[in-house]
Amino acid sequence: MIPANVAAGVGAANTLKRTTRVVAVGLGLLGDVTNLKAISGGTPGSDYFTGDYADLGSILHTLALASCGGSVTIEHQVENPTGVFTPTGGWTFTSTATSGTVTPPVGTTSSNGLLTLDVSGGSWTAKTVTIVATDQPGFTRIAVAGHPAACTNQGVPITVVDVGSTGVMVPVGLNDIIHCTFRVRLEPAATTSTSSTTSS
DSSP states (O other): OOOHHHHHHHHHHHHHHHSSSOEEEEEESSEEEEEEETTTTTBTTTTTEEEGGHHHHHHHHHHHHHHHHHEEEEEEEOOTSSSSSSOOOOOOOHHHHSSSSESEEEOOTTTTTTTEEESSSSSSOOOEEEEEEEEEEETTEBBBBBBBBEEEEEEEEEEEEEEEEOOOOOOOOOOOOEEEEEEEEEEOOOOOOOOOOOOO
């Protein structure tokens, strides 16, 4: 039986959970985490944390890192007829994560060809982020390192999983700084030839 004063806190927490993640921290407990679980949830190290006062700094550090999450910067390049690649704005990407939130879920590269995604919330473990480009007429998508995109984590190449010919799935952990490069080729405009005949 949950005490009446705790039940009031549980009710308030449940209302807050509709729009906000609630995490409970218990210090100096003697093993009973019933009240913590009632307020936040049943998963230790995610919904609630326990320890003594000496552990508080470490717990808060873990929470802060988890809320920060990681980031993915998308660079979209267009190859012109002379073979030169240029970062280009106006390309739209749709992104989702296995848990948590990707912001923005749908975004467009700016004039410098870049779009930055913030990945946060959800579980406190690494997430798989799916990024899919929206094609435009007049362009052909080009594989990068054999995939729809090539990605690095702080400059180190990482493995991606193809999502059709226009997207990739990439792992994103806490504090990861991912950079993914997508490329397309500008196709030459079609030409039409005409001929005429004369008769005498």
